[in-house]
Amino acid sequence: MRQRWQKKPTSDSGLKSTASAPGKVILFGEHFVVYGSGAILCAINRRITVSAEAITEKKIRITSDVGSLDMEPGIPACDVGSSLRSLYHIADTALRSHGIPGIKMAVKSDIPAGVGLGSSSACCVAGAAAVSGLFPDSSREKILELAVDAERTAFQGTSGADCTVCTYGGIIRYGAKSHEKIEPGPGFGLAVASSGTTHSTESVVARVKKFRDANPAEFSRMCDAESEIIRSAKGQIEQGETAELGRMINQNQQYLEAIGVSNQTLQEMVRIGQGAAAGAKITGAGGGGCVFALTDGGTGAADAFREGGYECFAAGIDCDGLIVFN
Incomplete structure (x- = not known):
């Protein structure tokens, strides 16, 4: 069964949550979006799936196809020398907010990294949703906010457009303060x-x-x-x-x-x-x-x-x- 949100009571180890987010193609606006021109993006049918589980050890553990991470919480993301620093930031933020000892995460992807198809943004969105699903009162808006914050640990000047389309899907026109869905005509x-x-x-x-x-x-x-x-x-x-x-x-x-x-x-x-x-x-x-x-x-x-x-x-x-x- 799948649903948009999964809410669970706060507890110790044993809590699990899994989330998936799509990659994207930028139809218009890459680079210019950072300077206020907006963008049009399309979510595509390639996905990243992240699972998260609360653990009793005071650790953040992450495994993925591009590497792994096993660190104590409480380290600034800028000092995490790993391509997984964005996910570390998500887990560390959750630990500080909810008071559980540790989190382990696993990433599976069919989006190639570093080729402009939104692998980092999809990973941040899926990771933020998976970790947020361990606790009550998550929302799509809060998940998106956490995902953009996490992506900025890797790309400081990110506009948030990529994370937004990975969260909402479809084709969107993105602006600095809002976005809107676009329904494509036939033959797209x-x-x-x-x-x-x-x-x-x-x-x-x-x-x-x-x-x-x-x-x-x-x-x-x-x-x-x-x-x-x-x-x-x-x-x-x-x-x-x-x-x-x-x-x-x-x-x-x-x-x-x-x-x-x-x-x-x-x-x-x-x-x-x-x-x-x-x-x-x-x-x-x-x-x-x-x-x-x-x-x-x-x-x-x-x-x-x-x-x-x-x-x-x-x-x-x-x-x-x-x-x-x-």
Whole structure:
């Protein structure tokens, strides 16, 4: 059985909770969202599942496909030298708030890390929900707040957009103070292709900031243009206007290339996607990772990516968002 929230009485060891959250594709707005332009994101049908259990030892223990962690609680997240520091922060926050000795967590993922598909955000959302499920009075809003706080231990400047779509699912238009769901028209499809290389979000974000500082007027103009694309794209998605939506996606890609987050491999992949579909662009930080093509549900773009030597999958829209299991 699954439900959105799972509430349990506070106690000692033996309490267990499991939660799952989807990955995402950024249709519009990566990097520019941090500077107020907003974004449109789509949750996809690849998931991370996190289980949490209260234990009697004064420990935070985490196991995952990318490593493990076994530490005393009470250490600042910035001093945790592990890629699992965000989950450590979630567990440590819960221990301080609820007074139990320790927590162990286990992570299972079918979202590849470091490729722009929201693995870190999905992990934070699922982790926050799993740990919150050990205690009463959890809510989706509190879980999202904890997840964003945790993600900031890894990416200080995160906008919160990724965690928001991983929590609510579907397609959303995200702004700094609110978000709204977008219901796509018929024929909305995505083909996601991997470059085979990961990226460092921090280094790419720093590169964008350097460009912005050196070219303030040009960057401001692109932010304004991106905001206008995002305002217009909502209607195009709802009406299923694939051709116009593809044109906007290609325009967004030009901005990403201008601010320096693309490279030769990504540009080759984008050109393959644009040649076989209405539009294609980078998703996520750039510098590596993935590209998506907007399709009408056909296989032409996926076939073209594979013929070019790139792994590819058809991404469905995940409408569930965060799920808590019991």
